[in-house]
Amino acid sequence: MKLQLLLSATAPVIDSMTWTIVFVGIAIVFLALACVYLFFRYFLTFILNFRLKSFARKRGIDPAEMVTAKNMQSGEVNAAIAMALYSYMSELHDVESGVITIRRVSKNYSPWSSKLYNMKNL
Amino acid sequence: MIGLLVIVSLAWTAFVKPEKDREKALAASGTESISTLPQYQPSDPDEAQLAGGLKQFWAYTGFRNATSGNLIMIVVGLIFIFLAIRYEYEPLLLVPIGTGILIGNVPFFSEGGLNLQIGIYQQGSVLNYLYFGVLKGVYPPLIFLGIGAMTDFSSLISNPRLLFLGAAAQIGIFVTFVGALLLGFAGPEAAAIGIIGGADGPTAIFLSSRLANGVNILPDGTTAKNLIGPIAIAAYSYMALVPVIQPPIMRLLTNSKERLIRMKPPRAVTRTEKVLFPIFGLLLTCFISPSALPLLGMLFFGNLLKESGVTRRLAETARTSLIDIVTIMIGLTVGASTQADVFLTRESVMIFGLGACAFAVATMSGVLFAKVMNIFLPEGDKINPLIGNAGVSAVPDSARVSEMEGLREDKTNHLLMHAMGPNVAGVIGSAIAAGILLSYLG
Structure with a gap:
């Protein structure tokens, strides 16, 4: 009830100008971003592909084989290929004979490193 | 935190309340000034001088001049700092704003309009000079320059239809504008409040500094209220609360099947497209809404610095040192502008209520528009409506919410890269909306 009274008291502030601002405002936001959409979705793609194809024709390359914005691989695919190559390359190592040997290491006697001598003096 | 609250309560009980009670008693007894009270009259002149000096010192302390409003705001500032440090809610913003609230609400002597050049609203004070950047809208475009220099528009360029989600979320701005008018705010004030729905702090400060700055004269001859502080605090608070506000709305408006939609990888x-985007984006949007030029001009300029590849030093400065310095300035001064006598008003409470509605409506608009777009899109090329919420320009928090909600339904469905499209479109959209409101009501 209180809210109704409040709204009825303030209702005159909502005039035709308010609705003009609201609807024109929303329309302009959509229009501005729609212009950007149309430019990048159609116009720019067309220009870039046209430029690539004319470049290809000059070089004698089949335009269909050129990498364009449409058939360019996604970053995900490139990342997956790069990761696979890295994993393959980093796992490569020397091929060993597989024979396990125990090599005895002979050391010359020295009192400086004599275990027996040191233990005695503890 | 609890310790601090205890200290504040004790300070109130020990120092402020007795003084206030004494003043109340004086007022009740018809005595107007403390100086007129019967006082101890020392016979020794040195003793009298000492007593006078101590009395003057007391009169100038914060304890003597504190009001309950100051203490409430100090508690609010402490909560901001607590949320930023404990839960890491937008710490880069909430720590400067929280500290600013503390600085702005340290009470000082200003009776009889005495200007000691301390407070943010006192001419000639250091804080007042720093606040100039907020009042004249200098800081927001500089923030936009930094945002442009750190934003990658690739996801938007690869899938430009996501721009429409950024546009749809701006409906929240205009709905809140009408709501503010219904609550009795004047047109320019309502527009400044509405922009909270854009979820963009710098844009909110920019528009409120132009429309609700306490200086502009309204058509009825009255002066517009100074709402910069409440609007900025509401915008930044709700931006920090995006992970709390948005998920329930997103779950409510989508079904399980829609939440599982997988979008094509972008x-x-x-490089040519990346370089051309800021140039043509600037020209196309600013020709339609020239009032948004300060914001969009700097945004796209910053992005051109980044993408051109030949101005690395400038781009590096814009996205690191410059934006950091301006963030410190804007956070601190906006926080300090919440001086209790200016901030604790009925209007501030209404602004916070409207701000919550604005965020909710913006999120709903984005999600619902994604569902509408899906009606016209072919199977296999549909949009996951969970990215619709990212149309509000809280970068990258709302995109992160999309990712979290997507993973909640399917642990392998990553939506972050898709959500970044509408998220950056939202930045552009809210700046355009601000420009439109400015051109009508500025």
Whole structure:
């Protein structure tokens, strides 16, 4: 009830100008971003592909084989290929004979490193 | 935190309340000034001088001049700092704003309009000079320059239809504008409040500094209220609360099948496209809404610095040192502008209520528009409506919410890269909306 009274008291502030601002405002936001959409979705793609194809024709390359914005691989695919190559390359190592040997290491006697001598003096 | 609250309560009980009670008693007894009270009259002149000096010192302390409003705001500032440090809610913003609230609400002597050049609203004070950047809208475009220099528009360029989600979320701005008018705010004030729905702090400060700055004269001859502080605090608070506000709305408006939609991975974007985006984005949007030029001009300029590849030093400065310095300035001064006598008003409470509605409506608009777009899109090329919420320009928090909600339904469905499209479109959209409101009501 209180809210109704409040709204009825303030209702005159909502005039035709308010609705003009609201609807024109929303329309302009959509229009501005729609212009950007149309430019990048159609116009720019067309220009870039046209430029690539004319470049290809000059070089004698089949335009269909050129990498364009449409058939360019996604970053995900490139990342997956790069990761696979890295994993393959980093796992490569020397091929060993597989024979396990125990090599005895002979050391010359020295009192400086004599275990027996040191233990005695503890 | 609890310790601090205890200290504040004790300070109130020990120092402020007795003084206030004494003043109340004086007022009740018809005595107007403390100086007129019967006082101890020392016989020794040195003793009298000492007593006078101590009395003057007491009169100038914060304890003597504190009001309950100051203490409430100090508690609010402490909560901001607590949320930023304990839960890491937008710490880069909430720590400067929280500290600013503390600085702005340290009470000082200003009776009889005495200007000691301390407070943010006192001419000639250091804080007042720093506040100039907020009042004249200098800081927001500089923030936009930094945002442009750190934003990658690739996801938007590869899938430009996501721009429409950024546009749809701006409906929240205009709905809140009408709501503010219904609550009795004047047109320019309502527009400044509405922009909270854009979820963009710098844009909110920019528009409120132009429309609700306490200086502009309204058509009825009255002066517009100074709402910069409440609007900025509401915008930044709700931006920090995006992970709390948005998920329930997103779950409510989508079904399980829609939440599981997998979107096509975005294609790679060429360097030429990245360079052309800021140039043509600037020209196309600013020709339609020139009032948004300060914001969009700086946003796209910053992005051109980044993408051109030949101005690395400038781009590096814009996205690191410059934006950091301006963030410190804007956070601190906006926080300090919440001086209790200016901030604790009925209007501030209404602004916070409207701000919550604005965020909710913006999120709903984005999600619902994604569902509408899906009606017209072919199978296999549909949009997951969970990215619709990212149309509000809280970068990258709302995109992160999309990712979290997507993973909640399917642990392998990553939506972050898709959500970044509408998220950056939201930045552009809210700046355009601000420009439109400015051109009508400025």
